[in-house]
Amino acid sequence: MPVEFLTDEQAAAYAAYRGAPSRTELERFFFLDDADRELIESKRRAHNRLGFAAQLTTARYIGVFLDDPADVPPEVVDYLAEQLGIGNPSVLKVYGERENTRLEHVRELRRVLEYREFAEAEAELREWVDARAWTTGEGPKALFDAAAGWLRERRVLLPGVTTLTRLVASVREAANQRLWDTLYGMLGVGQRAVLDSLLTVPPGERVSELDRLRRGPVRVSGPQMKRALERAEEIAALGMGAVDVSGIPPRRLAELSRYGVDGKASLLRRHSDARRLATLLATTVYLTSRAVDDALDLLEVLIATKLLAKAERESAKEKLKTLPRVERASAKLGCR
Structure with a gap:
C-alpha cells in the first residue's frame, strides 16, 4: 500500500539508491577530499577503507548509513575504488562479513561528522516545513522531497518514510487550515x-x-x-x-x-x-x-x-x- 501520499515506488526509493548516480552526482557527493581521505586512510585493509568510504559518501548522498554495503551501485564502488587506488572493487563484499566493523564505522562517522538523530531536529524541521507550506502552497510530495533535502543538508539522519510523510502531511494541513481561518477572519x-x-x-x-x-x-x-x-x-x-x-x-x-x-x-x-x-x-x-x-x-x-x-x-x-x-x-x- 502507498505510504500516505507516496506511491509504492516512491516509498521504496526513499533513503535508498535509485539506480546509478549521474556523473555530476558522483563528482558532487562521492568525490573524496583531503578530510575524507584522512579518515579513510586510518583503516588498514582495502575492504575496510572501501566500505568506510561507501558509508561516508552514502550518508552524504541519501542521508542514511548502509545496513548492507552490497546496496551500493557498482558505479559508485568503482568511482571510490579508483580514488583510493584499490584495484579490485569486489573486496567490498568482505566488508559486509563482519557486522561489528560496520557498526564501529557508523558510530565513528556519526561522531566525527556530527550527524544528528531525527528527534533532535524534528521541531526545527516542523517550523521549516510550516513556513514553506504557508508561503508556497506546494503539494505534499514536493514538501516531502524538500524536507528530505533539508535533513541531508544539515546532517540529520533520515527517519523512516512513514514518520516523515506523516510530519509533512500534518504540518501542511495545519498551514492550510491557518490560511483558511485567516481569510475567513477578515470577513464580516x-x-x-x-x-x-x-x-x-x-x-x-x-x-x-x-x-x-x-x-x-x-x-x-x-x-x-x-x-x-x-x-x-x-x-x-x-x-x-x-x-x-x-x-x-x-x-x-x-x-x-x-x-x-x-x-x-x-x-x-x-x-x-x-x-x-x-x-x-x-x-x-x-x-x-x-x-x-x-x-x-x-x-x-x-x-x-x-x-x-x-x-x-x-x-x-x-x-x-x-x-x-x-x-x-x-x-x-x-x-x-
Missing part, C-alpha cells in the same frame, strides 16, 4: 453572506452566480464589450477588492483562486465554512482585477479589428478614387 457577517450567495442558483437560471461571473467575454463584439463592462462593475460591487489580503502570500491566494475559478460550485458548498469562504474571497479578489483586464483586452481587440480595420478600408477607397486623376496627370506630363 455581511461579506460572508454576499460570498455565500454566489453559490446559489437564481430562479429560472441553470448556473450559480459564481459560474456566471467567472465567465469572461467569448466573442469580439459591441454587445460583448457592454457585457464585459457590466461584469466588471458587478464584481467590483461585491466589495471584496476592499478586503486587505496583503498579508497573505500571493502564491497561496493564487492557488485558492484557481480552485475557485475552475472548481464546481457544488463542490465548494461541501467544504467547511472557513475553507469555502476563504476560497470565495480569494476568487472574487482575483476576479475583481481579472474582469477589468478582460474588458480592456476586448476593447483593444475591438479597436484593432473593428475601428482601425474600418478606417483602413475607408482610406483604401479614397486612394482608389484618386487613381484616375493620377493617371491623367501622368499622361499630361509624358506628353510635355
Whole structure:
C-alpha cells in the first residue's frame, strides 16, 4: 500500500539508491577530499577503507548509513575504488562479513561528522516545513522531497518514510487550515453572506452566480464589450477588492483562486465554512482585477479589428478614387 501520499515506488526509493548516480552526482557527493581521505586512510585493509568510504559518501548522498554495503551501485564502488587506488572493487563484499566493523564505522562517522538523530531536529524541521507550506502552497510530495533535502543538508539522519510523510502531511494541513481561518477572519457577517450567495442558483437560471461571473467575454463584439463592462462593475460591487489580503502570500491566494475559478460550485458548498469562504474571497479578489483586464483586452481587440480595420478600408477607397486623376496627370506630363 502507498505510504500516505507516496506511491509504492516512491516509498521504496526513499533513503535508498535509485539506480546509478549521474556523473555530476558522483563528482558532487562521492568525490573524496583531503578530510575524507584522512579518515579513510586510518583503516588498514582495502575492504575496510572501501566500505568506510561507501558509508561516508552514502550518508552524504541519501542521508542514511548502509545496513548492507552490497546496496551500493557498482558505479559508485568503482568511482571510490579508483580514488583510493584499490584495484579490485569486489573486496567490498568482505566488508559486509563482519557486522561489528560496520557498526564501529557508523558510530565513528556519526561522531566525527556530527550527524544528528531525527528527534533532535524534528521541531526545527516542523517550523521549516510550516513556513514553506504557508508561503508556497506546494503539494505534499514536493514538501516531502524538500524536507528530505533539508535533513541531508544539515546532517540529520533520515527517519523512516512513514514518520516523515506523516510530519509533512500534518504540518501542511495545519498551514492550510491557518490560511483558511485567516481569510475567513477578515470577513464580516455581511461579506460572508454576499460570498455565500454566489453559490446559489437564481430562479429560472441553470448556473450559480459564481459560474456566471467567472465567465469572461467569448466573442469580439459591441454587445460583448457592454457585457464585459457590466461584469466588471458587478464584481467590483461585491466589495471584496476592499478586503486587505496583503498579508497573505500571493502564491497561496493564487492557488485558492484557481480552485475557485475552475472548481464546481457544488463542490465548494461541501467544504467547511472557513475553507469555502476563504476560497470565495480569494476568487472574487482575483476576479475583481481579472474582469477589468478582460474588458480592456476586448476593447483593444475591438479597436484593432473593428475601428482601425474600418478606417483602413475607408482610406483604401479614397486612394482608389484618386487613381484616375493620377493617371491623367501622368499622361499630361509624358506628353510635355
